[in-house]
Every structure is written in structure tokens, then in C-alpha cells.
Amino acid sequence: MSGSHTNHPLAPMRHSTAHVMAQAVQHLFPRLSISAEDIGGLTLVAHRVPDGTSADDIRTLALDIRGRLPRSQPAVVMVVGVPADRPVVVIAVNEAGRGFGLSAGTLVGVAARALGGGGGGRPDVAQGGGAPLAPDSSVVDEAFGAVRAALRDIHGSAR
Numbered sequence: 001m002s003g004s005h006t007n008h009p010l011a012p013m014r015h016s017t018a019h020v021m022a023q024a025v026q027h028l029f030p031r032l033s034i035s036a037e038d039i040g041g042l043t044l045v046a047h048r049v050p051d052g053t054s055a056d057d058i059r060t061l062a063l064d065i066r067g068r069l070p071r072s073q074p075a076v077v078m079v080v081g082v083p084a085d086r087p088v089v090v091i092a093v094n095e096a097g098r099g100f101g102l103s104a105g106t107l108v109g110v111a112a113r114a115l116g117g118g119g120g121g122r123p124d125v126a127q128g129g130g131a132p133l134a135p136d137s138s139v140v141d142e143a144f145g146a147v148r149a150a151l152r153d154i155h156g157s158a159r
Contacts, residue, residue, distance in 0.1 A: 034047045034065065035047075036075075037148075039148065039151045039152055039155060040151075040152065040155040041074070041155070042074045042075070042076065042097070042100065042102070042151055042154075042155055043069065043073055043074065043075040043076070044075075044076050044078065044147070044148065044151060045065055045069070045075065045076070045077045045078070046078045046079075046080075046144050046147070046148075047061075047065075047078070047079050047080075048079075048080050048081065048140055048144075049061065049079060049080070049081035050081070051081065051082045051083075052081075052082075052083065053081040053082075053083060054083050055081075055083050055088045055090075055127070057081075058079050058080070058081045058083075058088055058089075058090050059079075059090045059125070059127060061079050061090075062077045062078070062079040062090040062091070062092045062125070063092055063125065065077045065079070065092070066092040066093075066094055066125075069094060071094060071095060071096060072096055073094075073096055074094070074096045074097040074099070074100040074102065075093070075094045075096065075097050076091060076092075076093050076097055076102060076104075076107060076147070076151065077091065077092045077093075078090075078091050078107070078111065078144065078147055079091075080111070080115075080140050080143060080144070082133060082140075085132045085133060086117070086129050086130055086131065086132050086133070087115045087117075087129060087130040087133060087139070087140055087143070088127065088128070088129050088130075089108055089111045089112060089115065089119065089127065089128050089129070089130075089143060090108070090125065090126070090127045091104040091107045091108045091111065091125070091126050091127075091147070092104055092124065092125045093107070093123065093124055093125075095124075098123050098124060101154065102123075102151075102154065103123040103126075104121055104122065104123055104124055104125050104126040105120050105121045105122060105123060105126040106150075107126070107147055107150060107151075108120065108121060108126035108127060108128040109126075109128065110146050110147055110150045111128060111143040111144075111146060111147050112128030112129060112130060112143075113146070114130075114139060114142045114143040114145070114146040115128070115129065115130025115131065115139050115140070115142075115143050116130045116131030116139060117129045117130035117131055130143075
């Protein structure tokens with residue numbers, strides 16, 4: 001098959017569903033200022049928790065958010081925090097996202113490289129870390145950007 005998912009007959013429905021999911025995430029997590037974005041029919045929930053949040057709590061939050069998202073819409077949850085001096089990233093991908101070809105292990109590798117470190121894990125959930133951060137560092141934003149770019153690339157190359 002040629003063409004991307006944007007030419008797929010269900011593309012408008014996927015986009016609308018991702019938009020509805022973004023609104024639902026904002027409703028479910030208003031105090032955390034968590035938002036979702038639509039990347040060509042894929043939903044990305046990306047959130048930075050306050051510094052000092054433990055790695056276990058970062059993982060728990062990522063899994064909790066993933067568990068509240070509709071199972072039928074491909075979704076990726078990315079939560080980043082700095083428990084001490086090094087950033088931690090957890091990425092969770094729902095079943096529909098894995099069916100779409102997304103892997104948390106691959107995506108966490110992208111994010112962790114942007115953070116100056118490494119990581120890995122299973123296709124459904126993975127964790128990574130980075131190098132110690134300078135107080136004014138922008139690498140966390142770069143990690144979010146790297147995952148967004150990877151999702152755009154995956155979406156664009158999907159047939």
C-alpha cells in the first residue's frame with residue numbers, strides 16, 4: 001500500500017478522536033495541567049512533573065494516565081521528572097498504539113538520548129534517564145521534541 005495514514009479513509013475520524021481525547025485528558029487531570037496533542041491521529045500526552053518526584057511516582061502517573069485513555073485510539077504517554085539531579089523519563093504505549101507499530105522501548109530510547117543518557121524496556125512501558133542537568137537546561141524540552149518528531153516520522157512512514 002502506498003500513502004500515509006493521512007490519506008486513509010479513517011484519517012478524519014482518527015483526528016477527531018484524538019482531539020476528543022485531548023479534551024478528556026484536560027478534564028481528567030486539570031490540577032496537573034496535563035494536556036494531550038494529536039499527531040496525525042496518534043495521541044501524545046506529554047507531561048513534566050515537579051522536580052523531586054520519585055521515579056516510582058513518575059512511572060505510576062504514566063501508567064495511570066495510559067489506563068484512563070480510550071483503548072481504541074493509538075496513544076503514547078510520556079512523563080519526565082528530575083527526582084534528584086538526573087532526569088527520568090517513562091513512556092507508556094496503549095494496546096492500540098502498539099498495534100499501530102509504536103514501542104515504548106524505542107521511544108524512551110529517543111527521549112533518553114536527548115537527555116544525554118539511555119534507557120529501554122518493553123513495548124508497553126519503558127524507562128530511561130539522562131545526564132545530570134544544569135539549572136537552566138532545556139534538554140527536557142528537547143526530549144519532548146524528539147519524541148514528537150519520532151511520532152511524526154512513524155506516522156509519515158506508516159502505510
